[in-house]
Amino acid sequence: AQTVTQSQPEMSVQEAETVTLSCTYDTSESDYYLFWYKQPPSRQMILVIRQEAYKQQNATENRFSVNFQKAAKSFSLKISDSQLGDAAMYFCAYTEETSGSRLTFGEGTQLTVNP
């Protein structure tokens, strides 16, 4: 079974600084998708960024970017110029292209942004 691991239960960053959240996963598949979701205190699940495994280029969405290392099965999220509104729980998630349906989440990383 596929597993997703986030080894940092909590992280903190100063406002305007950069922080990187780590995620590793285990799979025998070659085609899959990876995601980062944000869950603010409202509990809403918000998709931050996604990465297709067949793409070598790292995905970027404004201040959010990923470092996708396929061989190492690593998928970290970098948040630049951190803002107070970035404070949330962040989940890494994985799905296989072949299954097309099962989404596996990591344990989550609670990010605090200090003013």
Added chain:
Amino acid sequence: EAQVTQNPRYLITVTGKKLTVTCSQNMNHEYMSWYRQDPGLGLRQIYYSMNVEVTDKGDVPEGYKVSRKEKRNFPLILESPSPNQTSLYFCASSLRGLVLYNEQFFGPGTRLTVL
């Protein structure tokens, strides 16, 4: 407004008393799914449905039932709830399965407490 709705948002019940959490989406999505979120475990998929009358088990289906008689609705049924089913539950939907990547839209969550 395109959305996924869940009811109730909060529920406190007692062991063994059957309950249903409703989920409805107004986006004509084919794919729907239920997750539970527990501290330190992230979100785990309970059941999913690729279309009407098509459902399949996720990672933690024990103690739960689902049905998909209409495209828009995907209720989660706990026939005999137990305290270990105390959790935060999310319903999600997407246009199709994730094979061609379609973003999953999440409902607001249902906080269930089983005494």
